[in-house]
Structures are given as C-alpha cells and as structure tokens.
Amino acid sequence: MNPFSKENQILLREMIKTDFKLRYQGSLIGHLWSILKPMMLFTIMYLVFIRFLRIDDGTPHTAVGVLFSMVTWNFFAEATNMGMLSIVTRGDLLRKLNFSKEIIVISSVASAGINYSINLLVVLVFALINGISLSVNFLILIPLFLELVLLASGIAFILSSLFVKYRDIGPIWEVIMQAGMYGTPIIYSITYVLQKGQESIAKVLMLNPMAQIVQDIRHFIVFEGNVRGWDLINNHFIALIPYVLPIIIFVIGLLIFKKNSKYFAEIL
Amino acid sequence: MTEKKIAVKVDHVSKFFKLPTEATQSLRTALVNRFKGIKGYKEQHVLKDVSFEVEEGDFFGILGRNGSGKSTLLKIISQIYVPEKGSVTVNGKLVSFIELGVGFNPELTGRENVYMNGAMLGFTPEEIDGMYDDIVEFAELKEFMNQKLKNYSSGMQVRLAFSVAIKAQGDVLILDEVLAVGDEAFQRKCNDYFMERKKSGKTTILVTHDMGAVKKYCNKAVLIEHGLVKAFGNPENVANQYSFDNTVPLHQEVAEDEQEEAPQEEVVQVENFKLQLLTPNRISPADAIHFQIEFDVLEDIKTYIALSLTDIDRNIWIYNDNSMDQMMEGKGHKKVHYTCSLPNVNDLKMKLEVTVRDEDGQMLAFSDATQTPIIFVNRDDIAPDDKSALDSASGLIQRNGSWTMQN
Numbered sequence: 001m002n003p004f005s006k007e008n009q010i011l012l013r014e015m016i017k018t019d020f021k022l023r024y025q026g027s028l029i030g031h032l033w034s035i036l037k038p039m040m041l042f043t044i045m046y047l048v049f050i051r052f053l054r055i056d057d058g059t060p061h062t063a064v065g066v067l068f069s070m071v072t073w074n075f076f077a078e079a080t081n082m083g084m085l086s087i088v089t090r091g092d093l094l095r096k097l098n099f100s101k102e103i104i105v106i107s108s109v110a111s112a113g114i115n116y117s118i119n120l121l122v123v124l125v126f127a128l129i130n131g132i133s134l135s136v137n138f139l140i141l142i143p144l145f146l147e148l149v150l151l152a153s154g155i156a157f158i159l160s161s162l163f164v165k166y167r168d169i170g171p172i173w174e175v176i177m178q179a180g181m182y183g184t185p186i187i188y189s190i191t192y193v194l195q196k197g198q199e200s201i202a203k204v205l206m207l208n209p210m211a212q213i214v215q216d217i218r219h220f221i222v223f224e225g226n227v228r229g230w231d232l233i234n235n236h237f238i239a240l241i242p243y244v245l246p247i248i249i250f251v252i253g254l255l256i257f258k259k260n261s262k263y264f265a266e267i268l
Numbered sequence: 269m270t271e272k273k274i275a276v277k278v279d280h281v282s283k284f285f286k287l288p289t290e291a292t293q294s295l296r297t298a299l300v301n302r303f304k305g306i307k308g309y310k311e312q313h314v315l316k317d318v319s320f321e322v323e324e325g326d327f328f329g330i331l332g333r334n335g336s337g338k339s340t341l342l343k344i345i346s347q348i349y350v351p352e353k354g355s356v357t358v359n360g361k362l363v364s365f366i367e368l369g370v371g372f373n374p375e376l377t378g379r380e381n382v383y384m385n386g387a388m389l390g391f392t393p394e395e396i397d398g399m400y401d402d403i404v405e406f407a408e409l410k411e412f413m414n415q416k417l418k419n420y421s422s423g424m425q426v427r428l429a430f431s432v433a434i435k436a437q438g439d440v441l442i443l444d445e446v447l448a449v450g451d452e453a454f455q456r457k458c459n460d461y462f463m464e465r466k467k468s469g470k471t472t473i474l475v476t477h478d479m480g481a482v483k484k485y486c487n488k489a490v491l492i493e494h495g496l497v498k499a500f501g502n503p504e505n506v507a508n509q510y511s512f513d514n515t516v517p518l519h520q521e522v523a524e525d526e527q528e529e530a531p532q533e534e535v536v537q538v539e540n541f542k543l544q545l546l547t548p549n550r551i552s553p554a555d556a557i558h559f560q561i562e563f564d565v566l567e568d569i570k571t572y573i574a575l576s577l578t579d580i581d582r583n584i585w586i587y588n589d590n591s592m593d594q595m596m597e598g599k600g601h602k603k604v605h606y607t608c609s610l611p612n613v614n615d616l617k618m619k620l621e622v623t624v625r626d627e628d629g630q631m632l633a634f635s636d637a638t639q640t641p642i643i644f645v646n647r648d649d650i651a652p653d654d655k656s657a658l659d660s661a662s663g664l665i666q667r668n669g670s671w672t673m674q675n
Contacts, residue, residue: 007390014387022375096366097388098347166298262350265343266285 008100015107020114034115038122042067046126049187057192064130065222067123069186069214075116076152076210077177082108083156084163084173091268101261102254105160109153116145132222140220144213151209151246157253161260164267184210189218190227203233212242273359275440275471276322276345281354282495283315283340314340316495317354322440322488324359325469327462329482329489329503331510337495342366342444342475360439360471363389367444369429374418378409378428381417385432399435406457407431427454434461440471479507480581508644511580511617512549538571538624540564541633545620545641546605552648553666556609559641563602563624563633570595570627573604577618577643582664586610586618595627612668614661616645 024030049063059065086108087094087101094101120141128134163169185193185205193202205211206229218226233239286309314337322328332338343349345356346364371388372381382403386396404410407427409420417425433443462485465472476482482489482503489506491499491513499509542562547555557577565571574590587610596602610616620641623634647666650657660667 006392007387010392011387011390014384018373018376018380018384021380022373025375093371093388095348096370098364099388099390168296265348 005100008103011099012103012107012110015103016110016114019107019111034118035122038071038119042122042126045070057189057195059189059191059223059225061127061130061132061222062189064123064127064132065189065218065226066187067126068120068217068222069184071116071119071123072148072214072217073181073184073186073210074119075112076148077181078115079109079112079149079152080155080159080177081173082112083153084159084169086156087160087164087264088167088268091264094265095268101264102157102257105156105257106153109149109156112152113145113149127221137220140216144216147209147243147246148213150250154246154250154253157257158249161257164260164264180208180210184208185214190215190229190232191225194227194232199232202227203229206232207238207241209242209245272323272325274321274357275324275326275359276328276362276473277357278318278320278322278341278345279355279357281315281318281341281344281351281356282313283337283344283349283351284311284313286310287312314495315344315351318492318495318497319354320490320497320500322471322473324471326471326488327466327486328471328473329486329506330473330475330492331477331482331489331506332492333513336492338475338492339366339444341492342442342473345473346442358440361390362440362442363433363436363438364442365433365444366442368426368433372417372425372429375416377416378413378420381428382413382432385429386436389436389438391436395437399437403428403431403435406435406461408454423451430458434458434465440473441465442473442475444475445477479511482507483581508617512642512644537567537569537626538563538565538632541624541635543620543622543635543639543641545643549642550644550646553611553613553645554609554649556607557620557643558605558607559620559622561602561604561606561622561624565596565599565602568598570597571602571624571632572596572627573606573622574625575606575620575622577610577620579664580617580619580642586613586616586664590625610645612666613645614663614666615647616643616664618643618645 024033027033029036046063046067049066083105086104090104094104159169159173183205190202190206190211193205206215212229215226215228219228229242230236230239318337318341330338330341340349342364343366344351345358346362346366347356347358348364348366369385371385373384376384379400382400383393383396386399387393391399404413407424407430409424409428412420412424417428420428434441462472466485466487472485474481474486486503488501489499489503490497491506491510493513498513499506540563544560544562546558546560551557561573572591572595574592575588576585577587578584579586587608589606589608591604596604620643621635624632626632647661650661652658
C-alpha cells in the first residue's frame with residue numbers, strides 16, 4: 001500500500017487534526033497554551049542561561065542560540081519517542097482495521113512538527129527582542145527542517161518496529177537521548193568546544209546530523225561567526241556525512257518498517 | 269460456473285501463529301533463546317488450506333464454532349493478517365467491520381467520529397458527506413450528532429457504529445457477529461436493511477453463530493472447522509451441518525461417562541437414567557419418533573415421565589407430553605418406551621428432553637446435555653421445482669388451507 005496515496009493523505013490529515021484538537025481538551029484557555037507554555041518556559045531558560053550558566057563562548061546572542069538548539073532537540077526527542085510508542089498505542093486499531101501503518105508513525109512526527117513550528121515562532125520573538133534582524137537567512141530553516149523530519153521519521157520507523165517486539169527499547173532510547181543531548185552542542189556551542197582546544201572532539205561531534213543542524217542554525221540565523229562542521233572539517237566528503245546520513249536512515253527505516261509492518265497486527 | 273464476477277477469492281489459504289511458550293517480550297530472553305537454540309514458541313495451525321469463492325452479489329455466511337479459525341479467516345480477507353500460504357483476492361472496495369466502533373474517540377463529537385471512522389475505512393470527506401445523512405438517519409441520532417461521544421449511552425454508540433458500518437458505500441461489506449445490537453425497533457430496521465442489501469446485488473460477508481440469520485439472509489455459506497472447509501454451498505445445508513456437528517461430540521462423551529456417574533451427595537431417588545432414541549436422527553414428518561428410557565428408582569415412590577420436543581432455532585416447545593395418568597409405583601429398574609409422530613410440521617430441528625418426576629412434580633432425573641438427542645424433521649416429499657410448496661414449507665406447520673378466488 002502506498003503511504004502517500006490519496007486515502008492515506010486524508011487519514012493523516014484527520015489524525016493530525018484530531019490530535020491537535022484534543023491536545024488542550026478541557027482547559028480554559030485552550031490553544032492559547034500552545035503559545036503561552038513555550039513563552040513562559042523559554043523566559044525561564046533564557047534568564048537561567050544569561051544569569052547563571054556560564055558556558056558562554058563570547059559570541060553575540062548565545063542564549064538565543066541555545067534556545068534554538070533546545071527546541072530543535074526537543075522536536076527530535078518528541079518525534080522519535082512518540083513515533084516509537086505510536087504503533088503500540090494504536091494497537092487496538094491495527095488489529096481490527098487495515099490501513100497504512102506508516103501513517104501512524106508519520107502522524108506522530110507531524111504532531112511533533114506542529115509543536116516545533118510553534119516553538120520556533122516563539123523563539124523567533126526572543127531573537128528579535130535580542131536584536132537579531134530578520135533576513136533571507138531564516139529561510140535556511142526550511143531545508144534544515146526537512147532534514148530533521150527525515151532523520152526523526154527514519155529513527156521513529158526503526159524504533160517503532162523494534163518496540164512492537166521488544167519493549168526494552170523504551171528505556172534504552174530514553175538513556176540514549178539523554179546521552180545524545182549532552183553529546184550534541186545544545187547548551188554549549190561547538191565554538192565553546194574549540195575554545196577549550198578540543199578540535200578533534202569537535203570534529204567528531206560534528207558528524208552527528210543533530211549537531212550539524214543546530215550549528216547551521218547558529219551560523220545562519222544567530223551569528224555568522226558560529227562555526228559550522230563544513231568549515232571545521234577540511235575533507236568535504238567527510239563533512240557531507242551528516243547531511244547524507246538522514247536520507248540513508250530514512251530509507252533504511254522505511255524498509256525495515258515495511259518489512260515488519262505486515263506482522264504488527266499478529267504480534268500486538 | 270455462471271458468468272458472475274468473483275468478488276472475493278480465497279485461494280488455498282493457510283495460517284499459523286507462533287505461540288510463545290514463555291513470554292519473549294524482552295530482548296534478554298530472545299537473545300538467550302537464540303543462543304541456546306530454543307525456538308521459544310510452538311506453531312498453532314489455525315487455517316489449513318482454505319479455498320472458496322464469493323461471487324459478486326452474494327450474501328455469504330461464514331459459520332464455525334469458537335476457535336475454528338473463522339475470525340482469523342476474516343482478518344486475512346480484510347488484509348489485517350498475512351496468510352502463510354495462499355492468497356486472497358478482493359475485487360472492489362472492501363469495507364470490513366471486525367468490531368464495531370473501532371477508533372471511536374470519546375472526546376470527539378458524533379459527527380467528527382463519523383468522519384474519522386470514514387477516513388480510516390478509506391473514504392474521502394466528500395464521499396462521507398454523501399453518506400452522512402443516511403448514517404445519521406439510520407442511527408436515529410440526529411439531535412445528538414454535535415454531542416461528544418462520551419455523553420452517548422452505550423446503545424447510542426453502538427447504533428452509530430453500526431450505521432456507519434452498513435451505510436458505508438463499499439463494494440464488499442464484511443460484518444463479524446454484529447447483528448445483536450440495539451433495541452427491537454432498531455433490530456427490525458437492520459433486518460429490513462439486510463433484506464434490501466441481499467436484493468441490491470452488493471456483496472456481503474457475514475460471520476455469525478446465529479443459524480436463523482444465516483438461513484434468512486445468506487444465499488451461500490461456508491462452515492469452517494479445525495481450519496478446514498467442512499461444508500460449502502446452500503446455507504440451509506451448511507447451517508444444519510453446523511447444528512448437527514455441535515451435538516455429535518456430546519454424544520461421544522456419553523459412552524465414556526456412563527459407568528462413572530457417581531451418585532451425588534444429596535438423596536438420590538433415581539439413578540442410571542438413560543435415554544435412547546430408537547428412530548434415526550433424520551426423519552420425515554410421516555415417520556414416528558420412538559425412544560426408550562431406563563432408570564432405577566431407589567426408594568418406594570411414585571414416578572412419572574415428562575418430555576418435551578423443543579425447536580432449537582425458534583426456541584419454543586413444539587410438543588410436550590407426560591405420563592401423569594399412568595404413575596409408576598415402587599422401587600426397581602424401569603424401562604419405558606414412547607412413540608409419537610408430528611405429521612403436520614415442516615422442516616424442524618428439535619431437541620428431545622426427558623425428565624423423571626415424582627408425584628409432586630419434583631424433578632428426580634433428567635436428560636442432561638450429554639444425552640439430548642437432536643431430531644431433524646425434513647420434508648422429503650416436496651419436488652425441488654415446486655416453488656409454491658417450497659415457499660409454504662418455511663412455516664412451522666404444513667399448509668392445509670384452500671383458496672377461493674372471487675373476481
């Protein structure tokens with residue numbers, strides 16, 4: 001079954017719509033929360049970064065860079081985690097209806113994507129307040145977002161296939177994500193690592209697509225002086241790795257998922 | 269074969285499940301087992317080489333006892349499960365209802381749920397727009413459609429789900445044991461709808477235990493037993509085979525249990541009750557029904573026999589009798605013969621139940637499930653092309669009226 005057929009598009013739309021509709025079900029101010037919550041969270045984080053955390057690399061707007069990286073990482077964490085659980089949570093449905101299983105995972109990633117867009121808008125407000133001016137460079141967010149979606153969906157496909165059989169994947173992934181967060185230049189920037197004189201470590205770190213994405217955002221949007229992996233790694237074939245990896249992961253993930261999805265209904 | 273198109277073709281389908289012998293839900297056990305070479309599961313063959321065809325326009329019944337594999341078959345036809353061997357081909361849009369109200373969300377309104385459910389079945393919002401009024405009208409829930417589903421009564425939810433199921437405009441409709449929903453009025457509506465659907469030329473596949481439903485709606489049926497096709501074709505025959513099969517295993521147990529029947533702790537006044545049908549199971553209305561009862565009376569009491577012939581499909585008493593006027597006296601071994609006939613009935617499927625009672629009408633012994641003979645009465649005197657006679661034979665009692673036409 002083609003996951004991008006017309007029926008599946010409709011189903012995907014309905015599922016995302018429902019998910020969004022029910023997100024703030026029963027709350028007084030409803031969808032205002034989707035703006036208000038990140039607004040308040042980021043204010044706290046911003047103040048903490050500026051006042052207390054001293055991993056300042058000296059470049060301008062460091063705190064905004066951290067916020068951008070943070071929401072990007074949060075999207076990745078939410079998409080992979082929700083995607084992993086999605087097949088099992090919808091188990092009762094799968095056992096009784098025949099429809100494209102890819103849609104379930106994709107809809108989880110899409111829901112996280114909607115969240116991400118809202119968060120990005122809020123961070124944008126912080127950026128403007130901080131004196132970063134709007135420019136064409138902001139458009140870089142679009143290809144980066146696509147890259148991020150490919151990476152997250154690919155991993156979500158693999159994780160959800162495994163999670164159906166082995167629930168151990170749940171805690172394992174949580175631990176990996178925790179390690180990944182500190183192994184990725186989120187609350188520190190790669191410039192900071194370089195300032196500490198750890199150039200080889202910085203190079204290895206930059207092979208991670210997530211590191212590449214957040215550093216690209218820092219470079220193009222926050223401050224031109226932020227180092228990209230592309231500038232850091234001299235061999236451009238190696239520097240290309242983080243850009244190609246998401247595509248490979250997505251294809252492999254989809255293949256694994258397709259192979260296993262036939263038997264989801266029986267295993268669940 | 270006729271030139272009718274095949275709607276669903278089930279071709280040598282077999283399916284087995286791997287039943288884990290221990291819980292292998294964790295990576296550790298899976299790895300350890302792989303390492304030790306333990307398979308960790310045993311294979312359960314649910315379907316073994318099942319083949320049949322459903323033609324376009326058929327109202328097709330699938331019958332079988334619990335665990336016979338009919339639900340698995342249904343899931344394979346619905347393409348939820350993948351068969352190990354063989355294939356299933358479906359021509360046209362398949363709408364399948366393994367269970368009603370799958371994916372209904374209590375937080376959404378009735379209307380939103382209809383659209384969501386429709387999307388899951390593969391309909392576009394425009395297509396659902398076209399069915400929406402029909403669905404609401406059939407469910408009789410017009411004024412509740414903008415209410416959240418959690419505020420519906422369970423009956424209302426089921427009605428909505430069922431309406432979506434039957435109003436969904438698919439080419440092939442699959443329904444699994446969903447006939448018993450709603451109140452009487454709603455059931456009547458469903459009945460009308462099924463009759464209409466039978467005529468409409470659309471294909472329907474129905475899985476049920478209800479013999480009445482199979483006989484009434486279906487024009488073809490298949491009986492699945494132990495993963496094999498046991499009977500196929502005329503629903504009447506298939507349904508009878510099914511009822512007959514259900515009684516057979518019980519009969520076999522009788523022989524083994526006979527000697528073992530230990531007296532109960534209560535005061536037993538009658539024991540070794542034995543009921544034996546002396547005429548064949550399948551008879552015509554003209555034939556006599558003859559059976560023998562044996563039992564031992566342990567105390568010095570008066571006893572009599574009461575019997576009833578109950579129609580299995582309609583669940584009503586067809587014939588009752590007793591020997592109150594000829595009370596048996598005293599202790600000892602008693603042997604009773606009884607003969608009767610039902611010359612005026614049409615096709616019937618009855619169970620014979622016999623009790624031994626004392627003079628106050630207290631039951632002392634009865635024919636339990638292990639020795640309840642089933643008697644099939646078949647009209648074999650009707651020529652297969654005598655439409656009028658065949659039609660009249662669907663009643664309980666044979667026709668005996670006369671027509672006077674006045675112009």
